[in-house]
Amino acid sequence: MSYDAHFRVWRGDADKGDLQDFTVEVNEGEVVLDIIHRLQATQAGDLAVRWNCKAGKCGSCSAEVNGRPRLMCMTRMSTFAQDETITVTPMRTFPVIKDLVTDVSFNYTKAREVPAFAPPAGVAPGEYRMQQVDVERSQEFRKCIECFLCQNTCHVVRDHDDNKEAFAGPRFLMRVAELDMHPLDALDRQKQAQEEFGLGFCNITKCCTEVCPEHIKITDNALIPMKERVVDRKYDPLVWLGNKIPRRSS
């Protein structure tokens, strides 16, 4: 059942680095993160990698496996041929700290810019009443484990560092949408999304949705409905597209 795999792992820091070759044992049922851990334990004790839960729940072990943004803990070795070279590199959009660990502080900065949930006036704790159908829309977005793979993948920032200032990225535009759809939130979020968080940059290529390990429909359910509400209905072709997407009837 065991075999030796050929891994190429990017090692280095902010100044320099390159892909290093490793031959490493793989056993039945293992995921890429298991192999990275085996490298740490047996060949490269100081190989830097983030991980926590190893079950796809915390969103720590994001990296690019053969160029594809993925959680290493949810990438099974059985999806690769035994003679395939597996290349593991850090997320490209964020500055490297060391090896597979990147500086993701951009995301925390953006998180602090989104105005928090504004509780409704005059509703005491314990008196919140909401229907399941109404909370489900925001609940989908709250499944987000903040792996930042969507932020890493979105070409608005992946290929254009300059846009990072004006664009919050799919994760935080989705956060704005989540608050906008919260049945009891008391703020107007739509203007914010467009003017402060750069919703207009998004041209709905759905790359974020494709890489989401939680299978959240970021583009269809969060970003497009937001766009629909903020842009001038007469001139935006997205309204047409948006109308094709099912919405809550009430």
Place this chain on the structure above:
Amino acid sequence: MTEFQRHEYDVVVIGAGGAGLRAAIAAREAGKRTAVICKSLFGKAHTVMAEGGIAASMGNVNARDNWEVHFRDTMRGGKFLNHYRMAELHAKEAPQRVWELETYGALFDRTKDGKISQRNFGGHEYPRLAHVGDRTGLELIRTLQQKIVSLQQDDGGDGKLRVFAECTITELLRDESGRISGAFGYYRENGNFVLFRAPAIVLATGGIGKSFKVTSNSWEYTGDGHALAMRAGSTLLNMEFVQFHPTGMVWPPSVKGILVTESVRGDGGVLRNSDGKRFMFNYVPDVFRKSYAETEDEADRWYTDPDHNKRPPELLPRDEVARAINSEIKAGRGSPHGGVFLDVSTRLPAAEILKRLPSMHHQFKELADVDITKEPMEIGPTCHYVMGGVEVDPDSAAANRVPGLFAAGEVAGGMHGSNRLGGNSLSDLLVFGRRAGVGAADYVAQLGGNYPVVHADQIESATASALAPFNASGGENPYAVHAELQQSMNDLVGLIRTADEMSEALKRLDELKVRVAKVSVEGDRQFNPGWHLALDLRNMLLVSECVARAALLREESRGGHTRDDYPTMQPEWRKKNLICSLADGGAVDVVEQPMTPMRGDLIGLFDRDELAKYMTDDELPAPAEESA
């Protein structure tokens, strides 16, 4: 002297899971300058792994529920070894703490009338767990994280409440009189050292599972807070009680131990052996006989008519279920990969499973090629939680013997007695996290700005200790030593224990102590996991010794401590806590300490017959009182 960064705060919270964040919110709301130290990135703490829900007797699904019922369930689950006052505060305050989360923006699943929905769970008499599908922990951590951000927005920056991510504390510092003066640690990113000068510290570091091989716990769970408290002169309570969750994944090997939520059983899932038999009916202990169904028919009726039927035995407290599964496997009635079967596929329609247990479906599909809507899961016990922890004052969460030190959440002991009920962890985090934050703020206020001083020699010695693994060239690989520690604890101080095996474990731990002191690491201080592990190992080793020594002393079986050589529960032992402290020279000292007797009004919440199963005759109320 090696350079270090310096910060000054009123309250420093070590740990950024549910308890730590709730403590920080409370300290900040009390006007204190507060720092939160997280070992990982902000929002990744082990709390995200919690699945089932938060226990709080809101009575939204069954109006008969109230704090007294919740208190009784908690004491029964802990086999009456719980600190009664903690169980009381917890049961009384949990609903407020859950409702408060809604004002922070949490979105729980709803009942038809728009209230927070509540689900059944092991040991809870009524549906009691507020939940969001099976990802309640994620909702809790994200909600508290966003509340922290919201407080920072109110402050116009992080001057009064700041999160220090990827930072590990290695030492607590005290002044000459023994009061807390600060904490010393390093940033993972660059290996630089940092001093937090603060008169109050809240430990909220979670558990110790990484000392065991098969565990549901993440890399962070290395018993840091337990070890920091001991080294600072405080005490640990009842460390022998370690919860082995009955349902961890068993296959493939790389995921062995990953948690399968108890909600699977709460929502109708059943346990079967290789003969296809629902074996839990054979394992209902006498103390629970009255509350659990005797036939499958009755058990199945309970899901729709709980008022007229008794509960399925699959919903016994976790210690009972874990032991039963272990017995079935040992008797040769296990599943192909050494577990038993947990089946929900024949119990609920596929669409309902996908709705209620989406992350379980995802986890098994992605990691084990098992579709839980079509086939049973294979599961077995996994090290999940430590009931033992820092000995604290129930009301203020102040740690024993060390002024300025507080502890809340899994790192604190007493609340759960010998076994924790599912769902009582998240509520524990909120109730005692808040109390610790308030307790720390009150303590600081009393000091009137007169803060204990940190001395240069303390920094020097903490620095030298942290750098030691770089200086020990040619020593052992920390990963290899860690694997041996985990194997020893798993094999010798696991679910079922004997005196011989634990004595052997202590011998091995002694040998490992020598080896851990000599591990060496390659590379430099920049984000170096080998170095981090070398430092964490010291904590794991100390905590493992506490577990093994206390477990060897307690000659009875109760909750999360099962002795093959002393298989029954002994009322005499219920009156005793085992207290670990660090003696001069680094030895672990364990002594018996009498348990604080339960208050009369709380004793009055139980039938005398039930109490008689747990208590000695002289502890029981006089029979006449009962009829009064």
